[in-house]
Amino acid sequence: MSTAVAQSEFNLPSLGDTSASIMSREQEYQLGRAWLSMLRGAVRTLDDPLLKDYLEQHVYHLVQTSQLEDRRLAFVVINSSQLNAFAAPGGVIGVNGGLFLHARSESEFASVMAHELAHLSQRHFARNLEHQQRMRIPLMTAMLASVVLAASGGGDAGFAALASTQAAAIQEQRRFSRQNEQEADRIGLLNLRQAGYDPGAMPDMFERLSQLSRFDRTPPEFLLTHPVSQSRIADSRNRAEQLGGGGRRDSLDYQMLRARMQLFYEQSPGLAAQRFRAQLEEHGEQHHAARYGLMQALLRASQFDEAEQQLQQLLSAEPGNLIIRYAQIELEAGRGLHAQALAHADRLLEEHPGHFPLLFIKADLLMASQRHREAEQVIDRLAGLRPGDPDVWYLAAEIRGLAGNIVGVHSARAEYFMLAGDLAQAGEQLDLALRRSGDNFVHNARIRARQQELERLREVIKGF
Numbered sequence: 001m002s003t004a005v006a007q008s009e010f011n012l013p014s015l016g017d018t019s020a021s022i023m024s025r026e027q028e029y030q031l032g033r034a035w036l037s038m039l040r041g042a043v044r045t046l047d048d049p050l051l052k053d054y055l056e057q058h059v060y061h062l063v064q065t066s067q068l069e070d071r072r073l074a075f076v077v078i079n080s081s082q083l084n085a086f087a088a089p090g091g092v093i094g095v096n097g098g099l100f101l102h103a104r105s106e107s108e109f110a111s112v113m114a115h116e117l118a119h120l121s122q123r124h125f126a127r128n129l130e131h132q133q134r135m136r137i138p139l140m141t142a143m144l145a146s147v148v149l150a151a152s153g154g155g156d157a158g159f160a161a162l163a164s165t166q167a168a169a170i171q172e173q174r175r176f177s178r179q180n181e182q183e184a185d186r187i188g189l190l191n192l193r194q195a196g197y198d199p200g201a202m203p204d205m206f207e208r209l210s211q212l213s214r215f216d217r218t219p220p221e222f223l224l225t226h227p228v229s230q231s232r233i234a235d236s237r238n239r240a241e242q243l244g245g246g247g248r249r250d251s252l253d254y255q256m257l258r259a260r261m262q263l264f265y266e267q268s269p270g271l272a273a274q275r276f277r278a279q280l281e282e283h284g285e286q287h288h289a290a291r292y293g294l295m296q297a298l299l300r301a302s303q304f305d306e307a308e309q310q311l312q313q314l315l316s317a318e319p320g321n322l323i324i325r326y327a328q329i330e331l332e333a334g335r336g337l338h339a340q341a342l343a344h345a346d347r348l349l350e351e352h353p354g355h356f357p358l359l360f361i362k363a364d365l366l367m368a369s370q371r372h373r374e375a376e377q378v379i380d381r382l383a384g385l386r387p388g389d390p391d392v393w394y395l396a397a398e399i400r401g402l403a404g405n406i407v408g409v410h411s412a413r414a415e416y417f418m419l420a421g422d423l424a425q426a427g428e429q430l431d432l433a434l435r436r437s438g439d440n441f442v443h444n445a446r447i448r449a450r451q452q453e454l455e456r457l458r459e460v461i462k463g464f
Contacts, residue, residue: 058110062192329344
């Protein structure tokens with residue numbers, strides 16, 4: 001079946017809904033960014049540049065064939081091994097590290113992301129508000145609070161207290177309506193097909209979720225907001241078959257990142273190494289993802305010589321793979337060979353200019369080499385490329401301090417605290433930066449502009 005015919009037969013809705021009368025796209029955007037700041041202040045996040053870069057590049061690839069009009073996205077990776085993913089108003093995409101553990105292939109991971117993008121493209125949050133106009137603010141607060149609770153495992157006392165005051169609203173809005181879920185499934189399936197993935201990955205993922213909920217006392221957090229029924233599985237499988245088979249199922253990059261996450265959540269590097277060795281013995285020498293996991297486990301255990309042996313086999317088998325070549329820099333950095341690691345980073349940056357993980361590790365290596373002025377130039381470039389990344393600003397504050405840039409330290413700390421939800425600290429840092437900047441007109445103007453932005457953010461958050 002052709003994509004055009006499939007789209008017609010699937011009766012995909014028009015984006016010309018009336019939700020804009022309840023909340024404009026700009027209001028959704030501002031709400032989402034304010035809530036993201038609150039979320040980061042409430043839960044632990046993962047700062048792995050490779051993981052973050054993969055998620056962002058992967059989602060933007062799906063966005064190209066999606067119905068999403070406002071493509072100003074922001075991402076957050078929650079440090080939790082539980083399975084969860086969510087989309088919040090204004091283009092906020094969140095996943096738990098556990099999604100990489102449970103989605104066994106790149107296409108399954110893509111199916112979850114395509115589903116969440118469909119919630120955004122159809123503006124399900126604003127459309128729900130349209131039906132609850134009188135409860136607009138309570139429902140908005142409750143829905144976002146429930147996502148925070150799910151993302152954090154329900155352990156944050158402050159948000160638990162907030163949720164308890166909105167219990168009735170959360171009960172009403174904790175999950176999207178059955179119609180919205182079905183709509184997100186159908187649009188997500190079409191997006192998968194158009195992006196080059198096998199749409200059959202979505203019902204496969206649903207089947208696994210159903211099994212998890214059947215045999216586990218505590219179902220995955222994802223199922224609390226996205227309940228899976230047998231009729232939903234059947235509907236998605238039927239529509240996937242109509243779209244036709246074929247398409248990409250998996251990739252080495254995804255499997256290596258899964259191994260990276262498995263190592264992160266393993267009790268010890270030694271246990272992880274045993275498991276990866278067993279996978280190599282079971283599946284043979286061509287299991288590059290298991291070898292990558294073994295190499296990373298050995299690196300973490302400071303067993304550098306054996307890690308080098310594993311790495312060389314990977315480089316021989318996949319000489320052009322960027323994640324493997326990045327691992328070479330990680331190994332050299334682990335051994336304290338900073339000059340060698342920097343040389344490798346520079347060569348790769350010539351091939352991949354502007355690559356976020358490479359710039360991040362280069363700045364870190366320059367700082368470790370006490371080349372603070374050079375490190376500051378790199379991190380300033382990265383801050384310009386990723387102004388919404390708190391991990392970049394955290395490193396920028398550290399580097400600027402070592403470089404003697406005191407105004408820059410306070411400005412970077414202010415940006416970090418604004419993104420991480422500590423607005424009081426952000427205000428203090430901006431005040432300190434303004435006092436230290438003297439008569440520098442450019443610095444003063446920039447700092448005052450950030451103070452105005454901080455006030456705007458405070459006003460938005462007051463609405464919660």
